[in-house]
Amino acid sequence: MTAYTEKIREIAQRLLKECKVEMVIGFRAGTMPMMNEPCFIRKPDQADQLVWDSNCGINLANYLTNRKEGKIGIVAKGCDSRNIVNHILENKIQRDQVVVIGVPCLGMIDKRKITRETEGEILAVTETDGKVSVQTAGGETTFDKADVLQSNCRVCTHRNPVIHDEMAGDPVAEQTDVDPYADVKAIEAMSTEDKWNFFDELLSPCIRCYACRNACPLCYCPTCFVDESKPQWVGKSQDPLDIRTFHFLRAYHCAGRCTDCGACERACPVGINMRVLTKKLNKDCLEQYGWEAGLSLDSRPALDIYNPNDPDEFIK
Amino acid sequence: MENPYLPYPVRIDDIIVESEDRSLKTFKFVFLNPEDEKKFAYSAGQFAELSIAGKGEIPIGIASSPVEKGFIKFTVNKAGLVTSHLHNMTVGDIMGVRGPLGNSYPWKQLEGKNVLIVGGGFAFTTLRSSIIYMLDPANRSKFGDITVVYGARSPGMLLYKDELVEWEKRDDINMHITVDGTDDPDWKYNVGFVPPITEQKAPQGDADSYAIVCGPPIMIKFTQPVLEKLGYDHDHIILSLENRMKCGIGMCGRCGIGRELVCKDGPVFTLNQINQTPREY
Amino acid sequence: MKVIKIDKAQWTKGLDALREGYRLYGPVKEKEIACFRELADGQTPDSEIKNTRLSPKSLVFPQSEAMMAYSLDKNDDEQGICKEVPKDYSPRAVLGIRPCDAKAMVLVRMNFDNGDYRDPYWLNLYEATTFVGMACDNPCSTCFCTTAGCGPYHEEGLDLLLSDQGDHYLAKVLSDKGQALAQKAGWTTEADGQPMESGKATAEGKITAAVETDRLRALDTLALHGADFWEDISFSCINCGTCTFVCPTCWCFDIQDEVYGKKGVRMRNWDSCMFPIFTVHTTGHNPRDTKLQRLRQRFMHKLKYFVDKYDKGIMCVGCGRCVQQCPVNIDIRKVSHAMNSLDAENFCAVQGK
Numbered sequence: 001m002t003a004y005t006e007k008i009r010e011i012a013q014r015l016l017k018e019c020k021v022e023m024v025i026g027f028r029a030g031t032m033p034m035m036n037e038p039c040f041i042r043k044p045d046q047a048d049q050l051v052w053d054s055n056c057g058i059n060l061a062n063y064l065t066n067r068k069e070g071k072i073g074i075v076a077k078g079c080d081s082r083n084i085v086n087h088i089l090e091n092k093i094q095r096d097q098v099v100v101i102g103v104p105c106l107g108m109i110d111k112r113k114i115t116r117e118t119e120g121e122i123l124a125v126t127e128t129d130g131k132v133s134v135q136t137a138g139g140e141t142t143f144d145k146a147d148v149l150q151s152n153c154r155v156c157t158h159r160n161p162v163i164h165d166e167m168a169g170d171p172v173a174e175q176t177d178v179d180p181y182a183d184v185k186a187i188e189a190m191s192t193e194d195k196w197n198f199f200d201e202l203l204s205p206c207i208r209c210y211a212c213r214n215a216c217p218l219c220y221c222p223t224c225f226v227d228e229s230k231p232q233w234v235g236k237s238q239d240p241l242d243i244r245t246f247h248f249l250r251a252y253h254c255a256g257r258c259t260d261c262g263a264c265e266r267a268c269p270v271g272i273n274m275r276v277l278t279k280k281l282n283k284d285c286l287e288q289y290g291w292e293a294g295l296s297l298d299s300r301p302a303l304d305i306y307n308p309n310d311p312d313e314f315i316k
Numbered sequence: 317m318e319n320p321y322l323p324y325p326v327r328i329d330d331i332i333v334e335s336e337d338r339s340l341k342t343f344k345f346v347f348l349n350p351e352d353e354k355k356f357a358y359s360a361g362q363f364a365e366l367s368i369a370g371k372g373e374i375p376i377g378i379a380s381s382p383v384e385k386g387f388i389k390f391t392v393n394k395a396g397l398v399t400s401h402l403h404n405m406t407v408g409d410i411m412g413v414r415g416p417l418g419n420s421y422p423w424k425q426l427e428g429k430n431v432l433i434v435g436g437g438f439a440f441t442t443l444r445s446s447i448i449y450m451l452d453p454a455n456r457s458k459f460g461d462i463t464v465v466y467g468a469r470s471p472g473m474l475l476y477k478d479e480l481v482e483w484e485k486r487d488d489i490n491m492h493i494t495v496d497g498t499d500d501p502d503w504k505y506n507v508g509f510v511p512p513i514t515e516q517k518a519p520q521g522d523a524d525s526y527a528i529v530c531g532p533p534i535m536i537k538f539t540q541p542v543l544e545k546l547g548y549d550h551d552h553i554i555l556s557l558e559n560r561m562k563c564g565i566g567m568c569g570r571c572g573i574g575r576e577l578v579c580k581d582g583p584v585f586t587l588n589q590i591n592q593t594p595r596e597y
Numbered sequence: 598m599k600v601i602k603i604d605k606a607q608w609t610k611g612l613d614a615l616r617e618g619y620r621l622y623g624p625v626k627e628k629e630i631a632c633f634r635e636l637a638d639g640q641t642p643d644s645e646i647k648n649t650r651l652s653p654k655s656l657v658f659p660q661s662e663a664m665m666a667y668s669l670d671k672n673d674d675e676q677g678i679c680k681e682v683p684k685d686y687s688p689r690a691v692l693g694i695r696p697c698d699a700k701a702m703v704l705v706r707m708n709f710d711n712g713d714y715r716d717p718y719w720l721n722l723y724e725a726t727t728f729v730g731m732a733c734d735n736p737c738s739t740c741f742c743t744t745a746g747c748g749p750y751h752e753e754g755l756d757l758l759l760s761d762q763g764d765h766y767l768a769k770v771l772s773d774k775g776q777a778l779a780q781k782a783g784w785t786t787e788a789d790g791q792p793m794e795s796g797k798a799t800a801e802g803k804i805t806a807a808v809e810t811d812r813l814r815a816l817d818t819l820a821l822h823g824a825d826f827w828e829d830i831s832f833s834c835i836n837c838g839t840c841t842f843v844c845p846t847c848w849c850f851d852i853q854d855e856v857y858g859k860k861g862v863r864m865r866n867w868d869s870c871m872f873p874i875f876t877v878h879t880t881g882h883n884p885r886d887t888k889l890q891r892l893r894q895r896f897m898h899k900l901k902y903f904v905d906k907y908d909k910g911i912m913c914v915g916c917g918r919c920v921q922q923c924p925v926n927i928d929i930r931k932v933s934h935a936m937n938s939l940d941a942e943n944f945c946a947v948q949g950k
Binding site: 317319320321322323325348368369370371372373395396410411412558563565568569570572573575580594596597 | 664665667669676677678679681708709711713714715716717720721818819822848849850851852853854856861863865868870875876877878879880884885890894897898902903905906
């Protein structure tokens, strides 16, 4: 994806030179293997900082809300661009405030998976032609990129940006033979007791750092429900009841809005796979209302409107 | 090991509604264990954490004065979770007090000096403590001239109205009571914001004069240039800061401004000290 | 200082003997995540683990801890009065804590024993604990302890320092507590400590990462506070609090009352200066309203305010956890470089925001 880096730099430089935008939000190289740091540039000569590779899993749309700038350029892959559409539909930003530099995405690599499958401390990771080389003090291991993709990227069906003003590359083929909800269906098929144990184990490492909430572009409430004190909805300790309340309720607040970008899982310091909760609600939205978030600027989100044909078996 | 988080149990002995809109009440507490009162020896300017089991704690300036024995008093504004609950409590209810906390006004330094006290709104509580302390017969001779400028939005919002009237009559203290505005034709005192009244009535500052200022941030902002004009040096202007607190003993890290902790190194600071810290309060 | 030789064949036997007098804790792998846990019967600390995910600060400073309990039953004589809760401060030992984490405890102690007040919860646990350290002969590439006032063989905060010599450990006895523990475990064979000295030099030479701190003490606080690099550094921050939770020298906490029916507890939980409501007043006024202010506060506290207040160096021991785990790769090494190289001469004294 180094071709993308060149193109992104060229576009960013041009946009700033021509004063089309006041800042460009993108990534710059990180100091750790498999990490890039979100950054912004304001001057054309800073465009050389920008990079793009398979370690750009953080969702940059998270940085678009509540900004003072009038015109912002932003680098967005498929899922990020759907979040930008979401922001526009939810009035967090105007369409003409953003210049979207679209990036057709071939998937991000899963830092945790690679760390799990490597012996010893990882010193460097490089990617060439579909192969990921991992260097440790003991030597080098090579993985097929397809085997170490983030779990959301593996089943992604919206790799191309849904809105863009510029493109960093040619559109890529969308995956058609994947089932985005396979993991959710596996949980749905469990018995009640197994489901209880599954969720218990899933959430037990949670340390209430709120990295998942903060990395999520959808979570922009001025005061999150966990921070309210009058009345206090959720306790702040390690009580499992409170931990579950936080995760389940946050998932509900994201129902029908989540684009499965995986930033929440990427940010979590203890490796919780909380995406299964939001994906279940996305699946319900798809099945009940035929709705997937952020695909078009022209339709209102599912939970914003009603239709006479909406399912109503729950009304007795 | 003594536990500084454990509150002394107290009983509410009296509740006085201070302001006409009922948002300010003065609570009088009596310690359930007399030894606790001895442990609670305090100086004017300090604060305490009022603790309501099941609700939380609030840091409130001590309004009673060290020369008043047998009880402690706090004037509390109804603003949030704990203060609202406190306002609904009645005489005889049990709660807790932790303290005294923080540093006090620099009484040793103020001895032999003239003291100007400028207060606004319901920040006057620790100033009441200070005035009663200074006017006490055992202490009055330790201080020079005492001038007080105290203002509120309207006559009904002034605290300790009866005591203000008494002090105004005395000749060992110069009281200048003011309100922002009033349509009461019998209002005997000043009308005007605290900063201009201070400019008109306060004495000149010099090496032997100190000013203690306590009030809302906006009042402090406009009083500071007045004091400078009157000749008060920045290390002769004493302020009491507020910040969000929890432990009150300098451990939870919440109230820090730069390297100072408002609950332990403060809340009393000189303007000089405050000018050298980041403006994060 | 005495050095003891512990044959690895004697290690488990020694641990079993210790169990009669101490609760044992050590680094273990729980579902692939390295952490400090109480060792079950027969369980030994995992010597392969270099750096745990969360620091061992939770052994003396649990994430959630009940401080007091009270009754809210109107019929109860003592309703509304806070009472201390029973605690277990029986002797305990941490086996295999790294020197950086042990020194961090010494730094944190300065907060909980601040000359005017003593925190009984933290201090009782700390004083009941014997710290058996494991020197780092193979530091991680993210370790920068040597420039953070610490080192792979640093002794501050430890009662015993162990060094792995292959088929045996060498243990330097650093305090009476350490001596008592070694005695109880039956580790009494004295040995020559020379290999530890050379091991120390080798280990220190392997540290490649660094923070820059030499100019921090002298730099003007307001100049650092008003510097223009904070916007760039803080942009990516998502205020998640991960850095504060994994950091062994972070100690901010929150006090909350939680009520269940007619009974309640007053508890304390870890809190983070990164959280937006950390400093919010009841009136709604928030002195650190923006992300930039909060991020700046964290680094200023670690690298400047603490330095000025205690004159004991920075409030960081170079464990590298924040660097490894920040989801957006904010790196304290980069920040310290920016702060340390600030050109304060060209700074205007008027305060910015």
